[in-house]
Amino acid sequence: MEKVQVRDLQRTRDWIDTEERMIAAEGERRPAPPPPEWLIEHGIGIRPAVRVHTGQCWDTRTRCKPVPLDVARRALxxxxxxxxHCRPDTALGILD
Incomplete structure (x- = not known):
């Protein structure tokens, strides 16, 4: 029984070493690009824009596209x- 436990412990240690090497190798890759500053969320299909977001908003969806500042300002x-949630109108100084 002890031999089985020692073998399992070594297998676990080997697995941890492999995972740590993979994580270290990922850190050496190029860093991810910075998030866009402004996003426009479009409706499903070919529907027009439905919402403007800041780039750090947690409520963005897959239908969001990055846009420059002037496009976000014009959309609002x-x-x-x-x-x-992210209130891009406040960030841009555009309030009703």
């Missing part, structure tokens, strides 16, 4: 709603 001024 044209009546596209601001996300109620």
């Amino acid at each position: 001024s044209e009546g596209i709603p601001a996300c109620p």
Whole structure:
């Protein structure tokens, strides 16, 4: 029984070493690009924009596209709603 436990312990240690090496190798890769500053969320299909977000918003979905500052500002001024969580209208100084 003791031999089985020692073998299992060594297997676990080997697994941990392998995982730590993989994590270290991932850290050597290029860092992820910074998130975009502004996002516009589009509806399903070909629907128009439905919401404007900041790049750090936690409530973004897969239908969000990065946009430059002027596009985000124009979208808000044209009546596209601001996300109620990240409040890009406040960040941009555009309030109703």
